[in-house]
Amino acid sequence: ATADGTLRVAIVGLGWWSRERVLPALANLENCTATVGVSGSSAKRERAVADWPSVEHGLSYDEFAAGEAVDAYDAVYVCTPNALHLPHVETAAEFGKAVLCEKPMEASVERAERLVAACEDVPLMVGYRMQTDRAARSVRQLVREGVVGDPVTVHGHMSQPIAEMFDDPSHWRLDPDLAGPGASVTDLGVYPINTSRFVLDADPEAVTAATWSGGGEWFERVPDERAGFQLAFPDGVTALCSVSQNAYKTAEFRVVGTAGEIRMRPGFFGAQENELFLSTPAGETSVTYEPADQMRELFCFFADRVLGEKAIPADGEHGLVDMRVVEAVYDAAEDGTRHQF
Ligand code: NDP
Known part of the structure; x- marks a missing residue:
């Protein structure tokens, strides 16, 4: 977190929900901010950095998985197609980051169980707004x-x-x-x-x-x-x-x-x-x-729980x-x- 206690989030997947609902919500929040945008599209990455002052890094999925700019975020929000949640959550957990994963958690029970197991040592919340x-x-x-x-x-x-x-x-x-x-x-x-x-x-x-x-x-x-x-x-x-x-x-x-x-x-x-x-x-x-x-209410709650090390009901x-x-x-x-x- 920043010195003033703000949770810094990497947004993984810059689809319509991330761009139109999440980045604007985070621009307007005291305890949570977006600092990294992860996207398969270089144009979207550049756009996120240009449009949102708090977003300092635009990473490809490979750069994210390799740990680039890993010190620039405390938590990861995963907003890709359902069957692509698991690999990004695994990366986040590997780097010790808290995870907010969009609903549904994954594409099958088996993959969702692997996702939960991967987060054994990090906070995990599912995005039930x-x-x-x-x-x-x-x-x-x-x-x-x-x-x-x-x-x-x-x-x-x-x-x-x-x-x-x-x-x-x-x-x-x-x-x-x-x-x-x-x-x-x-x-x-x-x-x-x-x-x-x-x-x-x-x-x-x-x-x-x-x-x-x-x-x-x-x-x-x-x-x-x-x-x-x-x-x-x-x-x-x-x-x-x-x-x-x-x-x-x-x-x-x-x-x-x-x-x-x-x-x-x-x-x-x-x-x-x-x-x-x-x-x-x-x-x-x-x-x-x-x-x-x-989404503002959801991220505010998530940040409060993670920063305060409190239990997460939608875990x-x-x-x-x-x-x-x-x-x-x-x-x-x-x-x-x-x-x-
Ligand atoms: P979009 O199709 O708009 O965005 C998904 C993004 O994932 C794409 O823009 C792309 O981002 C990235 N991506 C990576 N690989 C692929 C691929 N093979 N095919 C398509 N996209 C890919 O989807 P949504 O934003 O609508 O949904 C994303 C997640 O968020 C889903 O799990 C969905 O259920 C959830 N959701 C939840 C909502 C809620 O109310 N809580 C509302 C809407 C969605 P990039 O180009 O940046 O790599």
Whole structure:
């Protein structure tokens, strides 16, 4: 860290999320700053150094792996396609750096387990931005306080039209070698899965699922253009989740309890205002959360934990549960049976 206690981060992978959401968020943060940009593109590296005063070094992946500018950063943020998280996390851990790894942690349970093992001696956090989001934290708090009674059912939905977003059927999210077993559950399903776990403060015991793909140029390589799945939590609490990479862009998260209901809209998309509706026999109230910079909140939390040497809730073991659930969703959809953990 710097003398004034700021965590210095190397940003690995300068894709749209790193460039448009992470670098701007870090430019505006007191306890965390970006000092290194790692990219396969020399133009992007140069651009990052030119555009962001705190970014002093632009490295290629080989230079990063070789330890160049290793003293210029304390932590590494990995934001590459899923199946390329592991090698960069291994490099970071080898140099003793704290790791913030994007979701999903990796492309398979096996690779995610290797990632967690690599970080045995360094702090590891998975980038679940809903866990530091104010609206989602309020939902958790209301459930904890019993405001809706005992939770009975959770509904989580997230969908987007990937073809309109990326204009490229060879995009890595549709390539199993880079994304993992599918396109919707791996990329979007993680939001309802992890947010359900976070809000209920529990882990699922079993999974049933159905997936569907229309094939064609965009979805021929993935089983889940769309997916619906059900997570059985302890005490008979059920999470019903649906995701699609080829639908209207929308999301919602809802908790129904024995004595009320909470809805969070639009739920999982960052950079939009979130509205919470609380309905109980006493009536309905709503709170609007102005658009928050979720990546700012996420990095602020990460830096606070690492600098303060405090425990990290969304650590590797926490992330592995999601990876196992995602894998079980695909297995359950394929063989049509209920998968028990
Ligand atoms: P992008 O495709 O925009 O960026 C990924 C970057 O990885 C590329 O720009 C490239 O950067 C680098 N890269 C290295 N090898 C490859 C390769 N073979 N194919 C494609 N890119 C490669 O992806 P995103 O930024 O959308 O996603 C990156 C990660 O972040 C994923 O794990 C994703 O799930 C996660 N994510 C999380 C979000 C959240 O809300 N938490 C939102 C968006 C993404 P370069 O040219 O610099 O080498």
